[in-house]
Amino acid sequence: MKRSHWSIPYAVFLGIFVVLPLLLILLYALQDGQGHFTLQNITRFFSDADALGTFAVSLEIAIENTLLCILLGYPAAWILANRELNRSAVTIVLFILPMWINALMRTLATAELFNIFGIPLGKGTLLFGMVYDYLPFMIYPIYNVLVKMDKSYPEAAQDLGATPWKVFWKVTVPLSLPGVSSGVLMVFMPTVSTFAISEFLTNNKIKLFGTIIQENINASMWNYGAALALFMLIIIGISTLFTRDGKEAEGALI
Amino acid sequence: MAGDHIIDLRHVSKRFGDKAVLEDINLYIRKGEFVTLLGPSGCGKTTTLRLIAGFLAPEEGEILLDGKDISGIPPHKRPFNTVFQRYALFPHLDVYDNIAFGLKLQKVPTDEIDRRVRKVLKMVSMTDYEERDVDSLSGGQQQRVAIARALVNQPRILLLDEPLAALDLKMRKDMQIELKEMHRELGITFIYVTHDQEEALTLSDTIVVMDEGKIQQIGTPTDIYNEPVNSFVADFIGESNILNATMIRDRRVAFIGHEFDCVDEGFGENNPVDVVVRPEDIYFTRDEARAQFRATVRSCVFKGVHYEMYVDTDTGFELMIQNYDAYPVGSEVLLYIDPDDIQVMRKERTCNTFEGEMVDETHVKLLGGSFECLPQPGLTAGDAVTVQVDFDKVDLLDHQEEGVLAGEVHFLLYKGDHYHLTILTEDGDHIWVDTDDIWDKGDLVGVDIAPADLKICKRNEA
Amino acid sequence: MKKVIAQIYLWILMILLYAPLVFIAIFSFTESKVLGSWSGFSTQLYENLFTGRMQESASLISAVENTLLIALVSAAVSMALGTVAAIGIFNLTGRKRRALSFLNNIPMINPDVITGVSLFLLFVFLHFSQGYLSVILSHISFGTPYVVLSVLPKLQQMNPNIYEAALDLGATPGQALRKVLVPLLRPGMISGFILAFTMSLDDFAVTFFTRGTIGLETLSTFIYADARKGGLTPELRPLMTLIFLIILVLLLFINLRQAKMQKANE
Numbered sequence: 001m002k003r004s005h006w007s008i009p010y011a012v013f014l015g016i017f018v019v020l021p022l023l024l025i026l027l028y029a030l031q032d033g034q035g036h037f038t039l040q041n042i043t044r045f046f047s048d049a050d051a052l053g054t055f056a057v058s059l060e061i062a063i064e065n066t067l068l069c070i071l072l073g074y075p076a077a078w079i080l081a082n083r084e085l086n087r088s089a090v091t092i093v094l095f096i097l098p099m100w101i102n103a104l105m106r107t108l109a110t111a112e113l114f115n116i117f118g119i120p121l122g123k124g125t126l127l128f129g130m131v132y133d134y135l136p137f138m139i140y141p142i143y144n145v146l147v148k149m150d151k152s153y154p155e156a157a158q159d160l161g162a163t164p165w166k167v168f169w170k171v172t173v174p175l176s177l178p179g180v181s182s183g184v185l186m187v188f189m190p191t192v193s194t195f196a197i198s199e200f201l202t203n204n205k206i207k208l209f210g211t212i213i214q215e216n217i218n219a220s221m222w223n224y225g226a227a228l229a230l231f232m233l234i235i236i237g238i239s240t241l242f243t244r245d246g247k248e249a250e251g252a253l254i
Numbered sequence: 255m256a257g258d259h260i261i262d263l264r265h266v267s268k269r270f271g272d273k274a275v276l277e278d279i280n281l282y283i284r285k286g287e288f289v290t291l292l293g294p295s296g297c298g299k300t301t302t303l304r305l306i307a308g309f310l311a312p313e314e315g316e317i318l319l320d321g322k323d324i325s326g327i328p329p330h331k332r333p334f335n336t337v338f339q340r341y342a343l344f345p346h347l348d349v350y351d352n353i354a355f356g357l358k359l360q361k362v363p364t365d366e367i368d369r370r371v372r373k374v375l376k377m378v379s380m381t382d383y384e385e386r387d388v389d390s391l392s393g394g395q396q397q398r399v400a401i402a403r404a405l406v407n408q409p410r411i412l413l414l415d416e417p418l419a420a421l422d423l424k425m426r427k428d429m430q431i432e433l434k435e436m437h438r439e440l441g442i443t444f445i446y447v448t449h450d451q452e453e454a455l456t457l458s459d460t461i462v463v464m465d466e467g468k469i470q471q472i473g474t475p476t477d478i479y480n481e482p483v484n485s486f487v488a489d490f491i492g493e494s495n496i497l498n499a500t501m502i503r504d505r506r507v508a509f510i511g512h513e514f515d516c517v518d519e520g521f522g523e524n525n526p527v528d529v530v531v532r533p534e535d536i537y538f539t540r541d542e543a544r545a546q547f548r549a550t551v552r553s554c555v556f557k558g559v560h561y562e563m564y565v566d567t568d569t570g571f572e573l574m575i576q577n578y579d580a581y582p583v584g585s586e587v588l589l590y591i592d593p594d595d596i597q598v599m600r601k602e603r604t605c606n607t608f609e610g611e612m613v614d615e616t617h618v619k620l621l622g623g624s625f626e627c628l629p630q631p632g633l634t635a636g637d638a639v640t641v642q643v644d645f646d647k648v649d650l651l652d653h654q655e656e657g658v659l660a661g662e663v664h665f666l667l668y669k670g671d672h673y674h675l676t677i678l679t680e681d682g683d684h685i686w687v688d689t690d691d692i693w694d695k696g697d698l699v700g701v702d703i704a705p706a707d708l709k710i711c712k713r714n715e716a
Numbered sequence: 717m718k719k720v721i722a723q724i725y726l727w728i729l730m731i732l733l734y735a736p737l738v739f740i741a742i743f744s745f746t747e748s749k750v751l752g753s754w755s756g757f758s759t760q761l762y763e764n765l766f767t768g769r770m771q772e773s774a775s776l777i778s779a780v781e782n783t784l785l786i787a788l789v790s791a792a793v794s795m796a797l798g799t800v801a802a803i804g805i806f807n808l809t810g811r812k813r814r815a816l817s818f819l820n821n822i823p824m825i826n827p828d829v830i831t832g833v834s835l836f837l838l839f840v841f842l843h844f845s846q847g848y849l850s851v852i853l854s855h856i857s858f859g860t861p862y863v864v865l866s867v868l869p870k871l872q873q874m875n876p877n878i879y880e881a882a883l884d885l886g887a888t889p890g891q892a893l894r895k896v897l898v899p900l901l902r903p904g905m906i907s908g909f910i911l912a913f914t915m916s917l918d919d920f921a922v923t924f925f926t927r928g929t930i931g932l933e934t935l936s937t938f939i940y941a942d943a944r945k946g947g948l949t950p951e952l953r954p955l956m957t958l959i960f961l962i963i964l965v966l967l968l969f970i971n972l973r974q975a976k977m978q979k980a981n982e
Contacts, residue, residue, distance in 0.1 A: 007804025007816055010797055010860070014819045017857035021834030022822075024841055076729055085722040089975045093967050098733055100963050102918050104939050105956050108948060109736035116752035132732065185825070193827030196920060196940055210829040210921075217833055217925065222840070229833045240825060309880050329883040336884045342877035346899040355895075356885035407885060 025233065028226035041227035051212055051228065058209035059235075061123075062192040065130040066138075069187050070180060072131065073138035077179070078172075080139070081146035092143060099136045104196060106133060111200045121203040129201040130191055137190075138183035145179030146172070188239055193232055259321070260285045260411065260443050261306060266315035268301055273682070275301050276467045279315070283445065283460075288437050290446045292454040293464035294490070299447045300339075300415055302464070306445065307413050308332050335404035336413040340420060341396045343388040349375075349399050350384040356407040374402040377436065394425045401436075411443040418453065430456050451491045455479065463487050484599050485674075488530040489667055495536075495573050497670045499529040499598070507598055510670060511569030512547050514591060518598035528599045533562070533576040535595035538587055545588035549573065551581045565589070571670035606643040606686055609713065612636060618710060622681045623658040623701075627708045638713040645674065645688035647707035650699045657700020661685065663693045677701060737960055744953035751948065762954045773951040779938035780955070786848070786923075786934060787916035790855035794912040797856065798863025799905050803897070805864065806871040820865075823858040831858060832925030839926060846928025854926045855919065859912030866908035870901050 032038045045051055079085045080092050098106060110129045114121060149172070157171045158164075195210030209232060216225035261283040268276040276298045283289050291299035304310045305317060308329035316323045324332060335356070343352050350371060357367045375381050378398035388396060397417060404412055414433075418426045434457055437444050448454055454461050455475040463470045463478060463486075471483045482488035485496045499509035501521040507514055509529050521527055539545050549565035552572075561580040565573050565587065581587055610620030614635050618627045633639065654660035664678040675693060677685040685701060693699070740751075744762070748755040768774040805816050823831060835854045839846050875881075878900070882892035898905075920936035927937065935955075942949050 002807070004804055004807040004809075004812075006800050007808055010801030010804065010864075011816060011819075013797065013857070013860070014816075017835070017838070017853065018819060018822050021831075021838040024837040025830075025834050028837055072729065075725060079722040079726055082722075085719055086726070089971060090968065091726065093971045094730060095733070097964060097967055098737075100914055100918075100967065101737075101960060102920075102936060102939075104920050104936050104943075105952075105959075106736060108939065108943055109740045109956070112751045112948070113736050113739055132736075135729070135733065189825065189827050193829045195829060200943055210827070213829055213833060214924075217836065222837065225833060226837060229830055232827070232830060236825070236827065236830070307880075307884060309883070329880070330886045330888055334884075336877075336881070338875070338877040338881055340875055340877070342875045342881040344878065344881070344896055344900075346896075355882070355887075359886045359891060403885065 022233070025226045025229050028223050029230040031223055033223060041224050044224060045227055045231065054207050054209055054212050055231070057206065058192050061126065061130065061198075061206075061208065062188050064127060065134060065191045066184055066188045068127065068131050069135050069138035069183070073135055073183065074142055074180070076135075077139045077142035077146060080143050081149075095143075096136050096140045098133075099140065103133055107197045107200050114201075121201060122205060123202070126198055126201045126206055129197065130194075133197065134187045134191060137186040141182035141186065142176055142179040145176045145182075149175055185240065189236060192235060258284045260319065261445075262318040262321070263302070263305075264316050264318065266302075266305065266312045266317065268298075268305060268310065268312050274467055276305075276312075279467075279469060281462060281469065281472070283443060286441050286443055288434075288444045288446065288457060288459045290448060290454040290458040290461050291464060292448060292451060292461050292490075293470075294449055297464040298467040299449075299464050303336075303413055303415055303445060303447050306411075307334055307336050333410040334413055335407050335409035335411075336415065337397075337400050337404050337417045339416045341400040343396055343399055343403070345389055347388070348384070349380070349386050349388060349391070352388060352399060353403045353406050355403065360407075370406050371402075374406045377405070377439075378402045378432075393421050394429065397421065397429065401433075405436075405440070409442065411445060412440075414444065414446045416448055417446075419448070419450075426453070433457060455491070463490065465490075481597055482530055482599065484602060485528045485530070485667055486665075488528075488597070488599065493533050493574060493576070495531045495533060495670065496667055497529050497531070497571070499527050501525045501527045501598065505593075507596065510547065510567050510571040510573070514546065514596055515593040516596040516598060517593050518596075521598060521600065526601055526604050528601055530597040530599065531573075531591055531595060533574040534560070535591060536573060536575045537590055537592075538575075538577060538579070538581065539590055540588065542588065544590055546590040547588075549587055549589055551583050551585050551587060554580050554583055556580070572668075573670060603686065605645060606648070608641045608643070608683075610639050610641045610710075612639060616705075618708060621659055621679055621683045621685070625658055625703055625708060626705045627710060628705050630710055633710070633712060639710050640713045642709040643703055643707055645686050646672075647703060648677075648685060648687040649702045649704070650675075650677070650687060650689060650691065650693070651702060652699070654698050654700045657702045659685075659701040661699055661701050663695055663697045663699060666693065666695060737956075740953050741957040741960065744957045747950075749950055751950075751953070761951050765951045765954050773949070775933065776938060776949055776951055776955065779933045779935050782932060783917060783934040783936075786852055786855060787913050790852045790859055790916050791909050791913040793852075793856050794859035794863050795905050795909045798860040798908055798912075799867050799898075799901060801860070802864045802867035802871060802901075802904075806868060820861045824861050826858075828919065828921030832922040835922065836925040839928075846926055847930045847932060850926045850928065851923050851932065851934075854922050855912075855916045858919075858922065859915050862911035862915060863905065863908030866911060867901055867904040870904035874900055 029041050030037055030039070032040060076095065080095065107129055110132055111121070111125075114125050119125060153171050153175060154167050157167045162170060192208075193210045194208055195214045198206055198208040198211060209228070213225050213228045213232070216222075216228060259282045261281075263279050263281040266276060266279040267274065279298075279302060281302075291302055293299045301310065305312055308324070308327065311325065316325060318324065319332075344355065347355065353371045353374060354367050357370060362370075371384070372381070375383065378401055380395065380398050380402065383391070383395070383399075388399065391399065397420075400417070418429050421429060430453060433444075446454075446457060455478075458475055460472065461475055461478050462472050465486050471478060471487045473481075478487065479491055482491060488494045488496055497509045499507050501507050501518075501523065502513065503523050504519040504521075505516055507516045507518070507527070507529060516529075548568045552564045552566050554561055554563045557576070560576045560578055563575045563577065563581060565575060567573060575589075608620040610618045612630065612633050612635050613619050613624055615629050615631075615633070616627060617624050618630075618639060618641060619625075620641050649657075651657045659679050661677040661679040663675055664684070665676040667674040672688050672690050673693065675687045675689060677687055677699065679685065679701070743751055743754070745757055745759065746754050747758045747760045763769070764773045765776070768777045801820075805813060805820070808816065831854070835850075835857070838844075839850050844850060878896060879892055882896040883889070887895060917935075919934075920940060923934050924937055924940070927934075933941070939948070939952065942952070
């Protein structure tokens with residue numbers, strides 16, 4: 001037997017548990033409760049001010065969160081990867097460790113912290129909590145690219161007369177962009193789709209798109225829920241076009 | 255079939271996808287022989303070895319062991335063992351367990367395993383290394399363990415796939431001697447794959463020179479070196495001057511603008527041929543009467559044992575000469591070549607011949623591209639034609655997109671006053687080109703041919 | 717100077733990242749029902765957690781048991797399925813290989829909500845009753861890609877002739893797999909198992925959508941339900957603290973050992 005045939009069981013498994021479910025989202029989105037074809041679910045979304053508003057807010061929060069994570073995470077990753085500034089293997093472990101702890105648990109802890117200090121829950125706390133949840137997912141891929149980068153590139157740039165500032169902007173940053181785009185993928189996608197987290201961090205004041213999907217499914221409005229999921233899938237499809245597949249970086253952790 | 259054949263390959267072909275890697279290979283190997291498959295990378299030598307080992311199955315043809323077809327026998331049941339290019343030692347096992355791997359599978363009694371492992375370890379001078387981790391061994395030591403691991407199973411044939419390629423020069427030379435020694439002691443058949451011509455000449459009883467999936471020449475090391483059958487073999491084995499020549503009549507040949515006596519016969523009269531003259535076979539003389547031609551020394555480099563000189567002949571050709579004495583750069587020298595040292599070879603082709611099809615009156619389609627040609631009265635669109643193009647009429651362009659066809663320089667041969675290139679087109683066709691320009695192997699080029707240089711005639715559909 | 721600024725920056729981020737966790741850890745040593753009020757040092761919550769004396773802690777313990785059971789079973793199946801798949805994919809070429817690698821990436825890129833909803837629709841569509849089995853199957857579907865991605869590099873690092881060397885020395889394909897391939901792939905399989913295991917432990921959304929209505933609770937869904945009721949079960953504090961410590965020790969151990977091995981190799 002050819003060893004390439006060993007992929008067949010998994011191919012079948014992927015077909016049933018990945019491809020078919022995604023097709024079912026499309027199927028249910030285009031059906032009414034009786035299983036007849038309809039575009040109603042789609043048109044309903046565009047006339048549903050509540051859903052549209054949530055969609056916009058979700059995108060806005062996700063973009064803001066991603067930008068904040070880059071802003072805070074890039075310098076951290078750069079410092080961690082710089083041998084002169086950081087020699088300890090423990091520091092990087094401490095920075096990626098939160099990735100491994102249940103996000104719900106961490107979010108609840110943050111929300112409780114806000115409660116105790118009397119900070120009112122709202123957009124500010126939501127963003128803070130999101131950054132807190134997702135920052136490690138931005139730091140790690142950037143760190144990974146920077147630490148593996150051939151040191152002779154910056155040296156060559158210096159040799160050719162670039163100042164340290166120029167070396168950073170013209171060589172280090174462009175070469176680390178794959179790490180940034182992995183980070184964006186790992187931060188943007190989960191933020192845009194998250195539910196539960198936003199409920200806890202804003203005391204249900206701000207709903208994100210994931211929450212609406214969940215509410216519809218839970219209320220047995222599968223078809224409309226599927227239509228909403230379809231819109232999210234489209235957003236994901238678009239954003240993957242701009243970024244490389246980033247979750248692989250997570251696999252490199254161990 | 256002769257009784258002393260251990261392996262016979264008959265009409266063996268192998269393709270990977272649409273790419274033919276072996277075409278109609280016919281080869282026999284005698285019992286106890288040391289046979290080397292020699293050729294550049296991609297010539298099909300490793301594929302041939304893997305077919306014999308059973309890791310691959312041929313699409314056509316058969317492989318016989320002692321006259322019996324072994325196509326259906328999986329590798330683990332064939333009485334051969336392989337020494338792999340990068341050793342392929344099992345990193346999770348120590349030296350002893352690596353070597354004992356095959357014996358344990360055969361359920362050989364423990365004390366016999368022990369005895370045999372120690373015996374082979376002694377043979378490869380690795381006694382006392384039994385418990386070492388294989389990753390802690392040097393390249394040479396790993397190589398020895400790999401050989402021991404194969405030999406301990408007492409194979410009838412030992413297959414070696416570039417076993418010394420990863421070692422440094424000094425170590426390689428030592429291992430060559432040891433391998434030769436082992437072959438003599440064991441008396442079993444060795445089939446050895448290498449791209450190193452010197453290694454092949456040193457080790458082998460028989461060399462099989464391969465290129466482009468075909469066998470180019472089979473012979474003893476001396477045969478191959480002294481009497482190469484074509485310019486590829488001549489160029490691949492050793493240093494050589496390969497030149498265009500004309501066979502004037504038997505035992506008389508003209509090249510570099512002079513006529514020479516030679517010992518070859520049967521090439522016809524006034525026929526174009528190739529000649530090979532080895533650089534150590536061009537002699538200096540002070541005797542005007544003995545000299546056959548004059549030249550000026552252009553460069554002279556010391557190579558350790560000899561000097562290597564490039565000279566420009568009075569007729570404008572460049573030759574490489576190796577000699578124990580140095581001649582100063584710029585000096586005029588008198589040279590001669592012994593008739594024995596001139597090897598005449600049949601030319602495989604004297605011009606490019608392509609099969610094409612007329613597109614319209616002034617365009618012809620060949621090799622997947624459409625070329626402009628002179629108006630061809632009497633030919634209409636769709637006519638099958640044969641197109642001939644002289645080697646020196648093919649234009650090579652710096653940028654692939656500028657040509658009608660895109661290709662890559664695949665092989666090049668210096669012929670004293672020009673280069674003879676083989677261009678591999680994107681569709682896998684060959685075009686042969688004579689040029690004065692300097693190209694390197696692997697250069698990407700565009701190919702174009704002027705309309706007047708396409709010699710078109712109608713092909714008879716038989 | 718540059719170094720001082722860098723260190724200060726790292727420390728500020730670190731404090732922000734760990735403040736909530738440290739906060740939980742501190743308040744795990746007091747009995748107070750409400751988080752943030754200190755009613756004196758006590759290990760009562762730890763005792764409750766381990767003995768399951770209180771009613772809430774009993775259901776918390778069963779949630780932890782469910783979580784571990786689901787994670788272990790799904791990670792084990794993922795490891796087997798993923799390893800065989802990786803060997804298959806490694807030996808594929810061209811379009812088939814690209815297609816399968818692409819499909820393998822989908823569960824990793826897909827947000828949890830989409831995975832959850834799509835699998836929910838699958839089980840509804842197939843009239844598959846939702847419970848332990850549907851949750852485990854779902855966890856296998858997002859855990860296996862991590863195994864594939866952990867095993868593939870091991871295959872790439874492996875000498876391409878090693879499997880053939882085993883055959884050459886007389887091993888049947890089965891023996892070559894058991895005696896050579898599996899031992900060499902083991903580090904990748906273990907990494908993959910650990911990744912699939914942690915992904916399963918962390919999961920909330922997929923479990924939430926695929927657990928059905930039989931009242932199956934994992935740690936995540938328990939916390940979610942708990943928080944919606946308002947206020948956390950106090951025993952969650954020692955549990956979070958312990959989980960945090962276990963992961964900290966594990967990660968430090970793995971990474972330091974790796975760093976040491978890298979140094980030894982250099």
